[in-house]
């Protein structure tokens with residue numbers, strides 16, 4: 001039964017697509033989502049969809065029953081379910097990352113964290129690209145995967161509080177061939193990583209950073225469907241970033257890289273936190289492609305420097 005429904009004719013799919021496009025228009029959803037979804041769940045290129053050349057195919061294999069597809073599509077239209085959760089995948093860098101409502105959909109701006117990690121490693125006098133890196137709050141595993149690819153000699157450790165997220169991240173590492181390079185841990189921030197104290201080359205994180213009161217005001221796709229655990233950064237949005245500023249110096253080796261994503265308007269506060277902590281040097285803010293101050297970067301200073309600094313105040 002299921003198998004039969006997953007095989008449908010080009011004509012039938014063409015009809016479904018036409019109606020879905022009309023519904024998208026009426027519901028103020030981008031019409032392009034229809035073809036994006038079909039290209040994710042059927043062996044059809046975007047061009048074949050655009051040119052409608054699939055219409056004459058006798059059979060097309062879908063990954064979902066057409067009824068189930070339609071049911072989820074109605075959820076997209078009237079319940080604002082993100083299209084990536086229906087497709088079960090999100091493109092990120094050049095990966096296809098499996099996602100479910102248990103994980104945040106990896107965002108395009110977050111792709112830049114990997115480029116920033118690479119640039120930071122290049123300008124480091126230490127061979128950090130061969131060291132140990134962590135992705136805290138890994139979710140789908142996107143950042144860990146990006147790091148594993150960018151640093152082929154590194155060992156990556158990825159942590160998340162959610163068991164469901166860890167299961168998805170592991171699946172992604174397997175699918176993309178990085179299982180041997182990434183270790184996954186369920187736990188709270190550094191909790192499972194005590195053995196890495198003082199040894200880390202780099203910490204990268206896209207922590208929750210939205211102020212609690214703002215979460216319900218985000219677009220309904222985000223507010224109603226993405227995991228609150230991945231979004232809510234407490235009253236001022238900085239609870240997790242503050243925690244990472246305070247705790248990372250115990251884990252980073254001297255010269256180790258600290259790199260996080262944040263929200264528009266948080267840069268000044270994050271710079272202040274990093275400065276106040278006293279264990280960081282080379283503090284930098286980077287903008288995303290939209291020009292928003294989106295990333296904060298720093299390096300673990302040597303305790304020597306810290307002591308000297310303290311001496312000057314005596």
Ligand code: GLN
Nearest residue numbers: 206207208209210230231
């Ligand atoms: N950038 C995400 C958003 O706009 C938030 C992700 C996060 O809190 N880390 O919804």
